[in-house]
Amino acid sequence: MTADPARATLIDGKAFAAGLVERVAAASARLEAKHRIKPGLAVVIVGEDPASQIYVRNKGETTQRAGMRSDTHRLPDETDQETLLALIAALNADKGIHGILVQLPLPGHIDASAVLGAIDPDKDVDGFHVVNAGRLAVGLPGLVPCTPLGCLMLLKAELGELSGLNAVIVGRSNIVGKPMAQLLLGESCTVTIAHSRTRDLPALCRTADILVAAVGRAEMIRGDWIKPGATVIDVGINRVPSRDPMKAAQGKTRVVGDVAFEEAAAAAGRITPVPGGVGPMTIACLLANTYTAACRSAGVEPDALDA
Numbered sequence: 001m002t003a004d005p006a007r008a009t010l011i012d013g014k015a016f017a018a019g020l021v022e023r024v025a026a027a028s029a030r031l032e033a034k035h036r037i038k039p040g041l042a043v044v045i046v047g048e049d050p051a052s053q054i055y056v057r058n059k060g061e062t063t064q065r066a067g068m069r070s071d072t073h074r075l076p077d078e079t080d081q082e083t084l085l086a087l088i089a090a091l092n093a094d095k096g097i098h099g100i101l102v103q104l105p106l107p108g109h110i111d112a113s114a115v116l117g118a119i120d121p122d123k124d125v126d127g128f129h130v131v132n133a134g135r136l137a138v139g140l141p142g143l144v145p146c147t148p149l150g151c152l153m154l155l156k157a158e159l160g161e162l163s164g165l166n167a168v169i170v171g172r173s174n175i176v177g178k179p180m181a182q183l184l185l186g187e188s189c190t191v192t193i194a195h196s197r198t199r200d201l202p203a204l205c206r207t208a209d210i211l212v213a214a215v216g217r218a219e220m221i222r223g224d225w226i227k228p229g230a231t232v233i234d235v236g237i238n239r240v241p242s243r244d245p246m247k248a249a250q251g252k253t254r255v256v257g258d259v260a261f262e263e264a265a266a267a268a269g270r271i272t273p274v275p276g277g278v279g280p281m282t283i284a285c286l287l288a289n290t291y292t293a294a295c296r297s298a299g300v301e302p303d304a305l306d307a
Helices: 013-035 050-065 081-093 112-118 130-138 146-159 177-186 201-205 245-249 261-265 279-297
Strands: 040-046 069-075 099-102 166-170 190-194 210-213 231-234 238-241 253-256
Touching: 013 050, 013 146, 013 279, 040 050, 040 081, 040 279, 050 069, 050 279, 069 081, 081 099, 081 112, 099 112, 099 279, 130 177, 146 177, 146 210, 146 231, 146 279, 166 177, 166 201, 177 190, 177 210, 190 201
Parallel strands: 040 069, 040 099, 166 190, 166 210, 210 231
Antiparallel strands: 238 253
């Protein structure tokens, strides 16, 4: 973390995620030793999308490092929906698998909603099933989408008590924006969800003690939108041309968030960088959800995984 008083403290998601994976590994080892349950994660990928292949490989390697069972099912692009649904049904019935993740995007001939809806909600470690969305909305135990769960962990580690803070979330997706709002409501924050039709978005952002940017537009949120001392969580991952004109001419890119980082860092109290902020938390929280699902399948109370 930076110590420069003129700039925001960097929230090191990479380091926090590494610690979380270690805690999940230790908790999983205790679960296996005491109850003879080894948490198991099955990842299903259809097609040869290069980025998806990289994500799936990273998930598998991290799962194995945490001492969990890791199964990867690679299906060809031409796989039909019926075959995919049959695989999910088999994984639902497999008592050694506690988490099922279907890597998105799926080929265009497959209905992603139907596939995600076929996953047993108690094995839905992505937290996308409508049953888990409902559980989150009414405060029942369920599996929470990994990215907002990771954001909440970072916020609590940095700020401790969140009760009473004003939180503004820019973005209303089912994957990040809406579940993030539910989680912050659960921490007794005052929550506003902003979106493309929000009037005077900059003024609204300036009211935020916690600002979560999840809109999917490169560097949209400027430094003068940030309340001095606010905590900024940048969920965005956007590829833009390299700063080097020669590299840009060759098609080289760089990754930026939804926040204009240098401007925002001059105003914020704390901020996540991109890359190295929220991103690493997603896979770590996937493993945390798998461990939690394994415990619940046996009626065992999961160990606390907080730092």
